[in-house]
Amino acid sequence: MFKSYDDEKTFQLITAACKVSGLPLETVLEVFGQTWLKFCMDNGYEEMLRTLGGDFTSFVQNLDALHAHLSRTYTKLNYPSFRCETNNDGTLTLHYYSKRSGLYYIVLGVIPQIASVLYNQKATITVDSREEQDIENGILDDHVIFTVKLSKNDGNTTVNNKEDSSTIENNKELVCIRPTFPKQTIIQAKHFCNIFPYHLIFDENFVIKQCGSMIQILLKTKMERGSSLTSLFDLTYPRVDFTLTNLMAFINSAFLMTSVKKRNGHSLVLKGQMRWMPDISHMIFISSPCISSLQELKAMDLYISDIPLYDVTRELILLNQQRMAEMEIA
Known part of the structure; x- marks a missing residue:
């Protein structure tokens, strides 16, 4: 099989x-x-x-x-x-x-x-x-x-x-059941960027309009107005050219983006979901660091506290570490 x-x-x-x-x-x-x-x-x-x-x-x-x-x-x-x-x-x-x-x-x-x-x-x-x-x-x-x-x-x-x-x-x-939505958001951009530290919002020309706090910290790059997404990240999955047409075509896929700039010799790899917002013609990328072990965490100079409490990546890392420890004991 x-x-x-x-x-x-x-x-x-x-x-x-x-x-x-x-x-x-x-x-x-x-x-x-x-x-x-x-x-x-x-x-x-x-x-x-x-x-x-x-x-x-x-x-x-x-x-x-x-x-x-x-x-x-x-x-x-x-x-x-x-x-x-x-x-x-x-x-x-x-x-x-x-x-x-x-x-x-x-x-x-x-x-x-x-x-x-x-x-x-x-x-x-x-x-x-x-x-x-x-x-x-x-x-x-x-x-x-x-x-x-x-x-x-x-x-x-x-x-x-x-x-x-x-x-x-x-x-x-x-x-x-049809959900209701507020007429306007009540959360400030600063709070949104801290609550979702690994998100990106960009327009049709891949100009970054908003960026999560941890992405900026890890890349040691302040996202100034006009920063280009394609100059900071490569699209590694799906294996398609990094164009808006392809992002829309594969919108139901999980996306992997790898930073061009390396940290301690390692690129930042983000895994997440793209969602097109037609009312403002912008794309939002909600992601997490693509990390599954403490070794990868250390290589990126990251700590578990750098990953939000709601993010299942925490459990994945700890579960994998527990499994490795049990194998060593056995």
Whole structure:
């Protein structure tokens, strides 16, 4: 199960399946997509999949995060990226990006299964357009745009649907609740920068407008007006060119940014989430230091107290240290 096969062998297998079944390539890939969800659920991932999102859209929006998690185990995984937009007519626009050309037919099979099995909905999916897009240094990604229409399921699902009526009702209650927001923020920028010491806000031209306090301290750089994000940090994940178009395309991914300037011979690596703020045309990057051990903490001349109390990075470092100590004792 953990063995990796290159695409050449995969396509040889698909070609053989086409010859034996007499079905065209597109149909074989779509049928594969229809069985993929059941395969994953039958092999230990059912609970993870059922808790990924409270509704279909949330599920799709979090697929990139799931893939990033799985890449720690499946290190050679070359996974696609998904982005979902809600249209005025209630349909969804689904963006699919992949460096593996021609596999998008799998999406046509797996999306209806996700809707039916996990959310008791019927999904009709059609291909709107397909193009090759330059994402990184001339490397072309397959960019396919689908339209997804969701409707109430007739109750017949092709894979066991273990979601009971009480769970469905709870989900309905969550969906019906609409949060309220103040007309204006009551927190000063100074407090925001201290509470979220590893955040950045920048405009469409990558000019930094606001920066967390610890980033400035660690880089020994005051963020003056007009400071350029791309002169201070390199985008190391996703592996795409550092452009606003790419940030928007992979907005559901976890981002890694590495400082150009080094501290004690080590770069500051930040891991976090990008969020576009359309009302002011700015992007906010909420992050944490990408550190998992006391050794890495010391190398950066950092202390645990430099990491906010709410940040799970603290627990990760201490848990890893405890595990290492237990191994030494054993």
